Amino acid sequence: MENKAIDPAVRMIVAISKILKNGEWVATGTLSPIPVAGCLLAKHTHAPDITSIFFGDPADRMADGLFELFGLVQKGKIDVFFLSGAQIDQQGNINLICIGDYERPKVRLPGGAASNMLYAMSGRTILFTTTHTKNLFVQQADFVNATAYDGAVTTPWRRGGLSHVVTPLCIMKFDTQIKKIVLDSVFPGISVDTVAENTGFDLGIGKRTIPTVEPVHEEELRILREVVAKEMRNIYPLFTEKLWG
């Protein structure tokens, strides 16, 4: 049975949980309720030994705040980090600086907030977005403040880079051979054409058949409702209430 009534955020949460592996150290920054829920779901299903650090979670008791979290990333303790962008381009570059010309921007964005360091020094990075449009997934970002891999300029401190991109429509992966984002799978009820129409770059499908992600299981929904929602309420009360009441 296809569960059409599932909120796209829930599909993303379940998808993210499956990307995480048992034993990994997973950290999230600001405004990351979907990754937090995905990580908690993973802990309550296949990956009980994940160590998680959710920025802003009072339970973590990080006395030095972001300074302490960034220190862990720089030390190489964090296997997985989550980032997003106002623009994400085909090379996995993200833009958190401005839309349009830097001198005369259409939109001035909040800023990079260490994302270039986090993108380079975490074991791997998963990008997540709450929309999937041509304005977001662009051929080339108007401003690049963090890169997915070392191109012409090398960063000696680079440890990892982009692994997956999870959106309300699909899961994309970073192809390390061609250094481009390519489509991996689509969520139930979403066609490959729909993804292509809403993406500003070629999805690198070629002759591949793009699989559909397995529907969300009843058991996963139960754990989210009964366990994850409870644990998330202190960190992201509004998000939790919106999804689970």
Next chain:
Amino acid sequence: MKIRPDLKTMIDPYSGHEYVVIPPIIPDVAIIHATKGDRFGGVTTLSMRNDRLLARAAKKTVAVIEELLEPDEVLPGHSEVYVAPVHIDAVVHAPRGAHPTGCPGKYDVDGAHINAYMTAAKDEKSFRQYLDTYIYGPKDHNDYLKKVGLGAYGK
């Protein structure tokens, strides 16, 4: 610089002053003494000792704790800081574990024992004897405390 020719200098690009630059110290293992702790590695330590900085710098950190409590009870008191479990790899519950040095607020330095140690350390034979008596001899931490004339708490 005369006795440390390995050290290098750099010009501060902002002020133009020349400074000696020391590479960061990254210990393989740090052992810190904590006043309180839980079994997940959340601990409190004395702020003046910079134990949190040490734990954050080291590849692995062992916390020796005076008091084993539930996580919610591990709260930093006066002149203490909290060190989160993500910085701690192992916890050893050893009341009086700082002996013969002290743990401010809990117990003082055991001056007599340190004097005895200093005397013993003067030659190889008496030092060996010290090690056999206090280090290799005791079968565990409690046995050590008995040997040095202490209970877990209170002399």
